[in-house]
Amino acid sequence: MSPTVHEIRNxxxxxxxxxxREFExxxxxxxLxxxxxxxxxTVDGAGxxxxxxxxxxxxxxxxxxxxLETADDSTFRKAELQAIADGIEASSDQ
Known part of the structure; x- marks a missing residue:
């Protein structure tokens, strides 16, 4: 079974x-x-x-x-979270 959004975020x-986090x-x-x-x-700007x-x-x-100019600024969807997890080599295996 695939991991939930909550599991990927964690x-x-x-x-x-x-x-x-215990809760979603x-x-x-x-x-972030x-x-x-x-x-x-590299996070730009002061502060x-x-x-x-x-x-x-x-x-x-x-x-x-x-x-960067074409990137959406909304919260991440499941497929996006999985791409981020892959990018930082995070495992959501339970």
Missing amino acids: AIRAATGRFE ASFTKEE QAICEALKI RPSTTRMRQQIRAQVGIAES
């Missing part, structure tokens, strides 16, 4: 040194920044970048979007 959290929850700003670091994405910008950078880095 695998990504664990692979980036973040705590797994989207990534926080800090978790940890994903960017794991993917070796913390916006969640929108980080989602776009992640999508472009793992090949979900052709470029």
